[in-house]
Amino acid sequence: MSGPTDWITGTEIRERTGWNAQQLRRRIAAGEFPTKVDFDRWNRAEVEARLAGKWPLDAAPKADEGSWTVDPEAIRKAHAEITRRAKEAAAAERRRRRKGVS
Numbered sequence: 442m443s444g445p446t447d448w449i450t451g452t453e454i455r456e457r458t459g460w461n462a463q464q465l466r467r468r469i470a471a472g473e474f475p476t477k478v479d480f481d482r483w484n485r486a487e488v489e490a491r492l493a494g495k496w497p498l499d500a501a502p503k504a505d506e507g508s509w510t511v512d513p514e515a516i517r518k519a520h521a522e523i524t525r526r527a528k529e530a531a532a533a534e535r536r537r538r539r540k541g542v543s
Contacts, residue, residue, distance in 0.1 A: 449485040
């Protein structure tokens with residue numbers, strides 16, 4: 442079971458390095474930090490190694506880790522479908538109210 446000292450948050454990293462949130466995000470995007478464990482937590486040992494310059498810079502994901510790719514077209518289609526359904530529901534509600542049916 443991991444204790445609270447096994448993880449480090451973005452706030453702690455910023456306090457130690459003097460970076461602001463945008464600088465930290467840029468370094469994460471550049472691959473200078475390992476992948477987040479969850480919303481705002483990283484493995485403390487990995488972050489300490491990176492800050493000390495001892496982490497391999499070519500740390501590519503392992504074959505079993507997999508990766509996420511963002512498909513802008515899929516996002517656009519999902520957004521359009523959600524919007525269409527919301528409009529249809531609003532129109533149906535307006536029709537019901539016009540007829541006086543609650």
